[in-house]
Each structure stands twice: as C-alpha cells, then as structure tokens.
Amino acid sequence: MAEQPRTILEKIWDDHVVASDPGAPAILAIDLHLVHEVTSPQAFTGLRERGLKIRKPGQTVATADHSIPTLDPSLPIADELARKQLAQIEENCREFGIPFHGKGSPTRGIVHVIGPELGLTQPGMTIVCGDSHTATHGAFGALAFGIGTSEIEMVLATQTLLQRKPKTFRVEVTGRLQPGVGAKDIILALIARIGIGGGTGHVFEYTSSAIRALSMEERMTVCNMSIEGGARAGLIAPDETTFAYLKGRKFAPQGAAWDAAVARWRKLPTDAGATYDRTIVIDGDRLEPMVTYGTNPGMGVAVTGQIPALSDVEPGARDDLERALAYMGLEAGSSIAGRKLDVVFIGSCTNGRIEDMRAAASVLRGRHVADGLRVLVVPGSQQVKAQAESEGLDEVFRAAGAEWRESGCSMCIAMNGDQLEPGEYGISTSNRNFQGRQGKGGRTFLASPLTAAASAVTGVVTDPRTLVAAPQSSAVEAH
Amino acid sequence: MSEPFARVTSRVISIPRANIDTDQICPARFLKITDKANLADALFFDWRFTPDGKRREPVSFIDEPVNAGRQILLAGDNFGAGSSREHAPWALRAWGIRAIVSTSFADIFSGNALKNALLPIVVSAERLAALQALVATAPDGEWIVDLEAQTVTLPSGESFAFAIDPFARTMILAGTDEIGYVRSKLPAIEAWEATHPARVDTREGAAAR
Numbered sequence: 001m002a003e004q005p006r007t008i009l010e011k012i013w014d015d016h017v018v019a020s021d022p023g024a025p026a027i028l029a030i031d032l033h034l035v036h037e038v039t040s041p042q043a044f045t046g047l048r049e050r051g052l053k054i055r056k057p058g059q060t061v062a063t064a065d066h067s068i069p070t071l072d073p074s075l076p077i078a079d080e081l082a083r084k085q086l087a088q089i090e091e092n093c094r095e096f097g098i099p100f101h102g103k104g105s106p107t108r109g110i111v112h113v114i115g116p117e118l119g120l121t122q123p124g125m126t127i128v129c130g131d132s133h134t135a136t137h138g139a140f141g142a143l144a145f146g147i148g149t150s151e152i153e154m155v156l157a158t159q160t161l162l163q164r165k166p167k168t169f170r171v172e173v174t175g176r177l178q179p180g181v182g183a184k185d186i187i188l189a190l191i192a193r194i195g196i197g198g199g200t201g202h203v204f205e206y207t208s209s210a211i212r213a214l215s216m217e218e219r220m221t222v223c224n225m226s227i228e229g230g231a232r233a234g235l236i237a238p239d240e241t242t243f244a245y246l247k248g249r250k251f252a253p254q255g256a257a258w259d260a261a262v263a264r265w266r267k268l269p270t271d272a273g274a275t276y277d278r279t280i281v282i283d284g285d286r287l288e289p290m291v292t293y294g295t296n297p298g299m300g301v302a303v304t305g306q307i308p309a310l311s312d313v314e315p316g317a318r319d320d321l322e323r324a325l326a327y328m329g330l331e332a333g334s335s336i337a338g339r340k341l342d343v344v345f346i347g348s349c350t351n352g353r354i355e356d357m358r359a360a361a362s363v364l365r366g367r368h369v370a371d372g373l374r375v376l377v378v379p380g381s382q383q384v385k386a387q388a389e390s391e392g393l394d395e396v397f398r399a400a401g402a403e404w405r406e407s408g409c410s411m412c413i414a415m416n417g418d419q420l421e422p423g424e425y426g427i428s429t430s431n432r433n434f435q436g437r438q439g440k441g442g443r444t445f446l447a448s449p450l451t452a453a454a455s456a457v458t459g460v461v462t463d464p465r466t467l468v469a470a471p472q473s474s475a476v477e478a479h
Numbered sequence: 480m481s482e483p484f485a486r487v488t489s490r491v492i493s494i495p496r497a498n499i500d501t502d503q504i505c506p507a508r509f510l511k512i513t514d515k516a517n518l519a520d521a522l523f524f525d526w527r528f529t530p531d532g533k534r535r536e537p538v539s540f541i542d543e544p545v546n547a548g549r550q551i552l553l554a555g556d557n558f559g560a561g562s563s564r565e566h567a568p569w570a571l572r573a574w575g576i577r578a579i580v581s582t583s584f585a586d587i588f589s590g591n592a593l594k595n596a597l598l599p600i601v602v603s604a605e606r607l608a609a610l611q612a613l614v615a616t617a618p619d620g621e622w623i624v625d626l627e628a629q630t631v632t633l634p635s636g637e638s639f640a641f642a643i644d645p646f647a648r649t650m651i652l653a654g655t656d657e658i659g660y661v662r663s664k665l666p667a668i669e670a671w672e673a674t675h676p677a678r679v680d681t682r683e684g685a686a687a688r
C-alpha cells in the first residue's frame with residue numbers, strides 16, 4: 001500500500017501520538033517544555049496540591065524574562081510583585097529539579113531566544129511553553145505552540161498534552177525580498193491580509209523561495225508572529241540553513257548522533273502531493289516595509305501607504321477601525337509615514353536576536369537619534385548581548401544616543417518598568433500593538449528593526465529605504 | 480476544575496465589538512500574581528479605569544449596577560485573541576462569567592476557557608447579529624445555557640443548539656480533571672517513551688549554572 005503523502009505537521013503529529021480514545025483528543029508526547037516566571041506559578045502550586053513530581057525534568061527548562069528588569073542586574077528589583085514572582089520560579093525550579101537559567105546566568109534570556117541558541121530547539125520536536133509566541137520554534141521544523149497554565153501543569157505532570165489535530169494552512173511567499181524589506185514585513189503583510197483571526201484552528205507552514213532564502217533568525221521572526229494571525233503554530237521545513245545553525249550548539253546532537261539526527265530531519269519536509277486545508281500566496285517581490293497603524297497586528301500598511309479610510313473597510317469592521325484610530329489619535333485616510341514618535345523599542349522575541357541588533361546598528365552607525373526621542377535597545381538574551389558587545393554594537397547604539405540594556409521582554413509587555421507613558425507614541429519591533437500592551441494608554445506602531453532604527457534617526461515613522469540606500473559601514477556585513 | 484457544571488440561567492452582557500484581545504480582558508501588569516485570586520478586579524481593567532487609576536465617567540458597562548451578577552457574555556468575532564495567559568478566563572470566571580457567545584474564539588483562549596468550565600459558545604454571524612439585537616431591545620431577558628442538552632434558550636422560549644468539544648463537555652459535566660484522565664494512561668505513555676528516547680536532556684551541564 002502506497003503511503004499517503006503527508007505535510008510536515010502530519011509527520012510530527014503522527015510521530016508523537018501516544019494514544020487516542022474514541023471521541024477524546026489525542027495524547028501527544030511533548031519533547032521540550034519551556035517555562036518562565038509569569039504563567040507557571042499556579043501550575044507548580046497545582047502539582048504540589050496533587051502531591052506530584054515533574055515527570056521529565058530533563059525535558060523541561062526554565063528562565064526569567066517577562067518581569068525581570070533590564071537595568072543593572074546588581075540592583076535590587078524595585079517592584080515587589082515582580083521580585084516575588086522571580087523568587088518563586090527560582091524556588092520552584094530548585095524544588096522540582098528543573099534547570100534554571102536565571103538572573104546572573106550568561107544563558108538567561110527570552111524563552112524563545114534561548115531555546116534555539118542553546119540548540120534545545122530541534123527539528124521534528126513537539127515544543128510547548130506557557131506563552132503564545134512559542135510558535136517561534138516552528139522555524140526549525142518543530143511543532144511548537146503556546147499553552148495555558150492548566151496545560152503547563154499537565155505537561156509537568158505527564159510530559160504529554162491532550163490535543164486535537166489542527167488543520168494545515170500553507171503560506172507561500174514567492175519571489176525574493178527587495179533590499180530594506182525583511183522577515184517582519186512578510187509576517188505583518190500576511191496578517192494584514194488575513195486578519196488576526198484568519199489562521200484560527202490552523203497551523204501555518206511557510207514555503208517557497210522568499211522563505212527558503214531567510215536566515216534562521218529571520219525565520220524565527222516570521223514563525224513568532226503566527227499567533228498574531230490566529231494560528232497556534234507556524235512551521236518551516238528544516239534545510240541546510242537549519243542544520244548549519246544548529247551544528248555545534250550546546251544541546252544539539254554531537255558526532256554520530258548528529259549524523260543520525262540530520263538523516264532523520266531530512267525526512268521531515270512535506271511530501272510532494274500532500275494537501276493543505278488552505279493556501280495563500282504572497283508575492284515577495286512586491287512586499288514593502290510594513291507598519292501598523294491600529295490596535296491589533298492585522299491593522300498594518302506599507303510604510304509608503306495610507307491608513308485606510310472608513311469607506312475602504314467592510315461595514316462590519318468600521319467600528320473597530322474608528323475605535324482603533326481614536327485610541328491611536330490618527331485620522332483615517334492619512335499617511336502613516338511622518339508620524340511623530342516619543343519612543344523607539346528594539347527588542348523582543350520577535351526581533352531581539354543578533355541579526356536584529358546588527359540590522360538596527362547598520363542604520364544607527366555614525367548617526368544620532370532625533371532630539372527628545374527615547375530609544376531602548378534590549379537584546380533578546382544575555383548571549384545576544386555578549387555577541388553584540390563583542391562586535392561593538394553596544395558602542396554604536398550608545399554613540400547614537402540609544403540605551404543598551406540587559407536582556408528581557410522589557411517594553412514588549414511592559415511588566416518590568418520599561419513602558420510607554422499614557423498617550424506616548426512608540427515604534428516597536430515587538431509583536432503586539434493591543435491597547436495598553438506597552439504601557440497604559442501607550443500607542444504602538446509595529447515595524448521591523450530597520451524601520452524602527454530609521455525612525456529613531458528622524459523621530460518620525462520612516463521608510464528605512466530612504467536611509468539604508470546611503471552606504472553604511474561594511475563591518476556589519478563582515479560578520 | 481472543581482464542582483460539576485450543567486447549566487446557567489442569567490441575563491446577558493453584550494459587548495458588540497470584535498477582536499477583544501487578552502490584554503483588554505486582563506492587562507499584563509496583573510500577571511505578576513502567583514495565585515489565581517483577586518482577578519475579578521483586573522477584568523477589562525483599562526476599560527474601567529483611566530491611566531491614572533480613576534474609575535471612568537461614565538462608568539464602563541462592566542461597572543453598571545444592572546450588569547452585576549450577569550453570567551453570560553455576548554461578544555463580537557474572534558474573542559480572546561493574543562496571549563496564552565489563563566489569567567483571562569480566570570478573570571472572567573472570578574468576575575462571574577460562565578458562558579461567552581461569539582462567532583469565534585482564539586484557539587488558546589478557547590482551550591483555557593474550557594479547562595476552567597467557562598463555555599465558549601460559537602454561533603453564526605447571522606445568529607450573533609440577531610442575539611445582539613435581542614439584548615439591545617430586551618436587556619433584562621434571562622437566557623438558559625444548558626451544557627447537558629447543548630442548547631441556549633432565549634426569553635421567548637425559542638432555543639438553539641451549540642457544538643462543543645465532546646470530551647471537554649464530559650469533563651465539565653462531571654467536574655473531573657484532565658490530568659487524572661491522562662495519568663490513568665501512564666502505561667501507554669511509558670510504552671511510547673520506551674521506543675522514543677528523549678531528544679534532549681536539559682540538565683546536561685546544569686551543574687555549571
């Protein structure tokens with residue numbers, strides 16, 4: 001009997017189904033469980049109440065990222081609740097025997113940055129975390145998705161989850177990106193097209209030439225925001241780029257085990273003839289740098305474009321648009337470029353990796369940020385921070401008038417003291433522009449690191465192609 | 480999960496807007512708690528309070544005395560978009576909400592809600608519009624959400640059926656816990672693990688930390 005052609009999602013799924021009772025969801029084995037301080041405390045409490053241990057501490061790893069300050073780590077933590085939460089995860093990890101990359105550790109960082117950089121994230125795995133941006137790890141051809149606290153407790157207790165199989169949604173990005181256009185622009189363009197609920201019930205698989213040409217860092221940026229399109233996960237089939245990234249990393253297989261793993265990983269890509277529940281094609285040649293104007297990530301336009309007029313949107317969406325623009329203090333039908341800014345945030349699990357730091361530095365090198373603007377550059381992990389410093393990027397940022405911080409989620413979620421003040425405008429390389437996300441009353445424009453850095457120079461929302469066209473130092477390319 | 484849950488009879492709060500995200504339902508700064516208590520006040524906090532912490536004037540719908548104690552929420556499309564925070568259904572439950580009716584729910588929110596016996600009830604766009612109109616004209620009518628029968632009965636006596644994950648329904652009706660169910664399958668899990676060695680050991684080199 002000939003085997004049915006399968007998608008990569010189906011292969012990983014089939015490989016991890018432990019059991020499925022009729023009518024019940026499948027019991028899915030979990031290879032790697034990432035834990036952070038914010039969504040886990042109640043799960044540990046639940047375990048204690050049941051008198052249970054962690055079934056597989058060796059498949060569990062924890063860090064502190066969301067509420068940790070990005071200021072001098074030797075200073076005490078001012079926020080009492082954050083301090084308690086950080087003490088709690090440390091205590092929980094000690095009690096339950098989980099490796100903890102905590103305060104002071106050179107391998108601490110945003111959970112979705114450290115998994116890949118440590119080589120823990122590998123193709124074909126199932127990976128979960130109490131965080132919706134777990135989709136990031138799908139860049140390696142892993143099935144990775146966010147879970148709630150009850151599910152964290154389930155994974156801690158059983159190393160499995162009850163799941164129903166998601167549907168498949170192929171996102172083909174054809175052609176090749178123009179200079180100044182990057183991974184962030186691909187994903188913002190996708191979400192602008194399908195809306196923030198467009199992928200509900202599905203897993204995206206990103207395919208075709210413009211995706212294949214991306215580095216691992218860029219692929220992570222794309223997969224990271226799958227959840228912003230409503231998909232719980234995003235996947236990119238592994239290839240030579242994936243293997244080259246992983247080889248030699250601390251937790252990647254070594255020696256003969258490496259060869260065996262690569263041979264296994266090569267079987268993961270979707271078979272010819274496999275079918276998807278839905279498909280969308282995006283013309284990569286025609287993409288432009290994207291910026292959001294509204295209060296969800298689907299409200300985005302090309303930086304050269306206009307905020308939609310009320311007549312441009314369907315009647316049902318007008319209320320949404322009007323409410324969003326009222327919050328943002330913007331007029332329907334006006335240009336997005338040239339909007340005045342108060343703050344620039346470069347960082348997060350979407351764009352806080354070394355390539356993002358390099359991209360921002362390539363624009364800021366030899367330039368200065370606009371007067372009165374606050375510019376925060378926050379590396380995604382301590383390893384990214386160390387790498388950036390070894391390349392002198394911290395000096396570039398400081399010389400340009402930007403702040404260079406310790407790693408963490410920072411102003412992406414505004415839990416650690418880094419935040420927009422009410423009414424302030426910020427351009428941000430993070431992933432959510434929901435009302436109040438970056439601070440009560442704060443107004444967010446989402447964009448790529450290039451666009452954010454270019455806007456830092458001018459003080460207004462700026463098309464990066466107007467600045468990067470000018471030749472900059474080649475030190476960036478040399479790395 | 481706790482006591483078995485079968486039906487709720489209540490008036491309805493209608494929020495006729497789409498894409499209500501988890502940062503609206505429970506803002507991130509309330510995620511620093513390490514328990515589940517006191518989240519009732521966090522619900523829709525920024526809609527209810529100004530950035531400097533004063534109750535808005537006029538008060539947000541959620542603080543209108545007439546809405547106190549209502550257990551059914553009628554919301555626009557794609558409710559619960561955004562983060563995986565279970566604090567969102569915790570806050571809704573803590574405030575008293577037991578069922579939400581919308582045209583769709585974000586995947587993670589929907590799963591989290593079911594684990595907290597908060598029913599996400601999906602209806603068609605036409606039905607949603609009709610229900611919103613109904614609440615606008617008869618704001619004090621009581622609806623009955625019956626999980627056992629999988630029906631919603633309107634004040635007129637008219638009722639409609641809704642679909643719900645059958646497994647989640649069984650769990651909620653019985654007040655049982657999924658962890659107990661999965662732990663009863665431990666032999667199958669162990670058998671699977673015997674043929675699928677762990678891909679990583681996160682403790683390697685842990686001594687150096």
Ligand code: SF4
Pocket residue numbers: 065066110111112131133348349350408409410412413430431
């Ligand atoms: S950087 Fe932002 S999106 Fe990413 S894990 Fe942290 S808070 Fe979540």
